[in-house]
Amino acid sequence: MAWEFRKLRPGDNVAVEAQRDPFAPPKWAPPVWHMPEGLVLIVNAVRVLVRTVAFLARHIVPVTVLSGLGWLGYRFGWPVLAVVLALVLQGLSVWALVDNPSFVRWVARPAQSRWRLIAVYRRHWQPVLVTAGLTKVHKGREYLPSLVRVRSGATSDRVLVKMLKGQAPEAWERVAVNLAHGFGATLVRVRDGDRPGRIWLEFVRRDALAVPIPALPVPDPSEVDLSGLEIGRAEDGSPWRLRLLGTHVLIAGATGAGKGSVIWSTIRALLPLLLGGLVEVWAIDPKRMELSFGRALFERYGRYSDDPKGGMVELLEAAAEDMNARAERFAGVTRSFTPSHEHPFRVIVVDELAFLTAYCPDRDLRKRAESALAVLTSQGRSVGYCVIGAQQDARKEVNNLRNLFPDRIALRLDEDEQVDMVLGDGARDRGALADQISSVPEIGAGVGFVRLETTPDPVRVRAAYVSDDDIRDMVALGLPDLDIKGAA
The missing domain is CATH 3.40.50.300 (P-loop containing nucleotide triphosphate hydrolases)
Structure with missing residues (x-):
């Protein structure tokens, strides 16, 4: 029996052609296992539940406040809700006038940090990091560094980041300019984090040192x-x-x-x-x-x-x-100096x-x-x-x-x-x-x-x-x- 070798054309049966070629490698395909529809629904439901619990735990304060206000409005009507909100705003205003430093520390700064976390960093996190080359793709899945926390100050933001496994702070230092432009900052600095694998990113929004400082008062x-x-x-x-x-x-x-x-x-x-x-x-x-x-x-x-x-x-x-x-006089007498x-x-x-x-x-x-x-x-x-x-x-x-x-x-x-x-x-x-x-x-x-x-x-x-x-x-x-x- 004579074997015939020819180039495959569209429409040819590949399996038949392979059988005719004694030197062709064996074709193997993994078995296909079809998950039952009921199990798929259970898995998706568990995922939704876990994500909901995580969201509630992460935003416990605003969720609690909004839930309380919603219950108050439903139980007593919107006039009572409006009075409560007015009293709260008045109390915050008095607090800001009487003790502004503590108001800024406990109210203004946390609120600003939360707002910038949602409106600036989380919103633009993925596109900026992808453009800067700080993400990795493995087997078709994209791995993204995690945004942990944001602390806002008067002139700058500190962003705590959990890096990818195997990533070094130097990779972020090389693209600091990209990060600054991506998040609308004038300058970005990379600092060591609170533990290995984490870093702080300092986003400077405006220059607080642009104006000369007059001589400070002589202290007591x-x-x-x-x-x-x-x-x-x-x-x-x-x-x-x-x-x-x-x-x-x-x-x-x-x-x-x-x-x-x-x-x-x-x-x-x-x-x-x-x-x-x-x-x-x-x-x-x-x-x-x-x-x-x-x-x-x-x-x-x-x-x-x-x-x-x-x-x-x-x-x-x-x-x-x-x-x-x-030094000769202090030797053996004291180890610390007091004027x-x-x-x-x-x-x-x-x-x-x-x-x-x-x-x-x-x-x-x-x-x-x-x-x-x-x-x-x-x-x-x-x-x-x-x-x-x-x-x-x-x-x-x-x-x-x-x-x-x-x-x-x-x-x-x-x-x-x-x-x-x-x-x-x-x-x-x-x-x-x-x-x-x-x-x-x-x-x-x-x-x-x-x-x-x-x-x-x-x-x-x-x-x-x-x-x-x-x-x-x-x-x-x-x-x-x-x-x-x-x-x-």
């Missing part, structure tokens, strides 16, 4: 906390508190970025303890311009002159020697830090200054010494001591690479866009990002602007008999 002595001095405002509207006790602070920013605002706001917050003798400020001012207005407030003041050794380097060496003497009149808390403010570590023309003076700074920053925290260093150049070769500053502030920088140089690796990917801060003084001066020793996430802040008149008032407050013009 009892309100001064060296572990959290109020010197400005954070992006979420809360006070920006800078810690000095037990740390050192590095401030980096281009010319006109507002380094003086951070320094003078800090000194202003310290003023009550400074005048009381519990805090001393030793200032080093190579430019002879930034700190000279308040030199009457400083315990010691050094500036660049014809003899830079006497003005600045010896001041640093004196601070290092005194710090070592204090006193005998041992005040000393803040060493160094403006233009790079001048002492890189630009000073005398090589010997550079080495001596760097050695003294290394001693102060490596050993001074535990005995009541804090170094605040400000510089323009963020390069490592300019300041190789920056790793000894636990807390760092990046104001406006010229290049994106400088952000990680100042705040540490990965800071820009986490949202510290210091290179995109506006160079217009009214918009960007004093605006920056803070990265603390205790957390890797940078926070956007703005320091209050302390004018020359404010500094003169500070000097007059502490030294009323002093000739202010002569001091300036």
Whole structure:
């Protein structure tokens, strides 16, 4: 019997052709099992019941309120319902007028969060994530990250997201711009969540730091906390508190970025303890311009002159020697520092830090200054010494001591690479866009990002602007008999 091989044509019986070909692979099809219609109805009914219970549990408060109002209207009629609603609205209005902070916390913010969850994020969640490439399709089924919770603030929203299995936060950081445009935000930052597999998305709706902040009032002595001095405002509207006790602070920013605002706001917050003798400020001012207005407030003041050794380097060496003497006295006696009149808390403010570590023309003076700074920053925290260093150049070769500053502030920088140089690796990917801060003084001066020793996430802040008149008032407050013009 002769076998005939030919190309199949439309209408040919495939099974017959396969039987004629001894080399054809066997054809296998899984058995088809037809579910009984009654079982299908039971399964669908159970699904509807589970989803209904989940919806009621998730929206227990609004469901309970609406159910109660509906029963009230059905039982007593709509006039009673209208009176009850009027009384409730009146009560809420009185609450908002009498204690607005608690009203915002317990009523306004939760209501706003619920509204934005439904009207903004849940409504656009799937199309935005599909377009951004954050979903996965497996065997014809689409897997979508879960929207867990939304917390709305005055200027931003925090959205808690449960990522897909095997997904990393870096995947969300790469499409942050897509998410911002998709949900109508100006900026999106990715933060670690409350547990592995979850992240927080910070959607910034408007810039709360676009307007300059005037100098803050001088606090009462009892309100001064060296572990959290109020010197400005954070992006979420809360006070920006800078810690000095037990740390050192590095401030980096281009010319006109507002380094003086951070320094003078800090000194202003310290003023009550400074005048009381519990805090001393030793200032080093190579430019002879930034700190000279308040030199009457400083315990010691050094500036660049014809003899830079006497003005600045010896001041640093004196601070290092005194710090070592204090450490020797405290050894074996105490492990924590408390300011006193005998041992005040000393803040060493160094403006233009790079001048002492890189630009000073005398090589010997550079080495001596760097050695003294290394001693102060490596050993001074535990005995009541804090170094605040400000510089323009963020390069490592300019300041190789920056790793000894636990807390760092990046104001406006010229290049994106400088952000990680100042705040540490990965800071820009986490949202510290210091290179995109506006160079217009009214918009960007004093605006920056803070990265603390205790957390890797940078926070956007703005320091209050302390004018020359404010500094003169500070000097007059502490030294009323002093000739202010002569001091300036």
